[in-house]
Amino acid sequence: MKKLFLTSSAIAGLAFSAAGATAEEIKLGVLLGFTGPVESLIPPIAEAAEIAMREASDSGMLLGGSTVKSVRGDSTCGDSAAAVAATERMVTADGVQAIMGAACSGATIAALTNIAVPNGIVMISPASTSPALSTTEDDGLFFRTAPSDARQGQVMAEILMEEGINEVAVSYNNNDYGKGLSDSFQSAFEAAGGTVTINAAHEDGKADYSAEVSALASAGGQRLVIIGYIDQGGSGILRGALDSGAFDTFHFPDGMIGDMLEDNFGDEINGSTGQHPASDSEGNEMFVEMVGDTFDASSPYTGQAYDAAALILLAMQAAGSSDSGDFKSSVMDVANAPGEKIFPGEIAKALEILGNGGEVDYVGATAVELIGPGESAGSYAQTEVRDGEVTTVRYR
């Protein structure tokens, strides 16, 4: 009797799995710097990506009812070896089909060239902005919903020029991100007629920044541009420059915008300016509304992360396969026109259209438009610190 029962339940089980022949558990890697220089920015980015995954799972329409599971991995930010190890574990041990990440450019380059490309895994980064990634050999596997810093440098130069600032000192983080952005900013700023009095590097996690601050102070300028990380050396330089009275106002690109900036400096940096990738598109409002109180949707790169995860899942649906080799060529198709426009919260609708053989033009939270080698064209929020709070002035 018992034996019969077991056999029949086994047959029932077989029948059940046969019914959803293509349904599977798709594993998506969320590769981000959970520890290290940008650790305070990361939690909302990871959650944003996971919202998109839940949306697709709950819809029941992804590849015949497949579900998506997030596999988090810590790429750190400055440690390429750690990034490679985390990615390798994700790909070989956890068996992820694609990766949303990484955040810091150095980590992304390391993970992409050492693991993703050799294993043929699609990577979509929400936050890596180094110009070097535009030309990295990627076999068509790499995309980013963040724009290249070649563009951010221009925007930065425009903002400062419009503010009437034509002489600045620059302190940049000595890594792929800092060097790339400071170079692109300096050439754009000088082309617009501005002067960069000094363009000096700083290292993360050092004991003392007096030497850097005194060199910046000696060079002078109307404003100090700090291209670094708020969790790291960027804070050290800012603290030193404020305490010694070397500079009163600053300009902060994306890496410096974070909760810590308001918490630790607040009113001391009133009048400072900055910018980070974000858009005021219809999609952004819908994204903020959808997120509600789950996390701070205005935190940098959250919209990009949601979009990156959504693009991976839509591309899988369009190609009818969760295999990176099959769907890598579909990413550009779902991201750009022609097709029905897809906003945040409409992943189910998009999956349905694609499932029926239709076409979509994913707009998402950040008005995604992938250009050139598969990167965002880029729109930025211009910020100003008022009464100790980072407020968005306008979008450009």
Place this chain on the structure above:
Amino acid sequence: MSVMDLLNALTAFANFVLIPATAYGAQLALGALGVTLVYGVLRFSNVAHGDTMAFGTMVTILLTWALQESGVTLGSLPTALLALPAGIVVTAALVLGTDRLVYRFYRARRVRPVVFVIVSVGVMFVMNGLVRFIIGPGDQRFADGERFIVSAREFRDWSGLREGLALKTSQAITVVTAILVVVLLFWFLKRTRMGKSMRAYSDNEDLALLSGIDPNRVVAVTWIILAALATVAGVLYGLDKSFKPFTYFQLLLPIFASAIVGGLGSPPGAIAGGFLIAFSEVTVTYAWKKVLVYLLPDPLEPTALVQLLSTDYKFAVSFLILTAVLLIRPTGIFAGRAE
């Protein structure tokens, strides 16, 4: 060149070189004293020193927060100073426990110093994890009270000069405390019976044992002093800059450089080494433009930065000095015990 120009030049130099380098030098000196003491008495390079500093600071921060919560403050001075003694006690308990559990085992076997160094690497990793486990890897703020004795803006308004001069409370406290601690330590080592036993034990262990010195007491007292030095150095550094476990780990490099330049095992050497490293980092890479613009007549004013080396090389400078000292005087400036 007018008197005003001269004053401006001096102020700029003091604000950007003299004051920060002195405070940093005092921080390094306190750290190096701890390293040198362990080297002198226990005969090994304690790699866990940076993380001992982080642990002591963490305990002090937690107590400071508790005090701040209950409304106890020190007025214009940071509350952390009130929590410091308790922080030292807890840290002393930790290092004594570590000695009992780990180092004593190897001491009884009379292992070679290099084994001790490797053992202390293990201790470093454990402490490293402990601190991150309790307080997390992020930046912690615990400074309160008056931030500045003189702020740059106040000084400018008061003096009418173009250059500002900032003196932070934390910088003044750092230098004053460093002087107090050094005086106390020297008095202890030179004048008290225990201090003399420690020096005797350090000079010749066997002879010291023969003359009836209790080695366990010497070792215990050394660890307690180390805990005090590490906690004081860590808290002062945290008040002046910020507390972050990773930065404390990184501090190990300049601290060891200071101790080695001064001569491992020599307390005066540790102090000299600390200031030498701090000043070399700041002055060699200093851009003289600001000072020279005031000092030179208009036609000679520099437009370039007048910087000997870019700040990228500041660590290269301290290690160059380290190498030079080791080549010329392998035992360090103050002839420590390193061979």
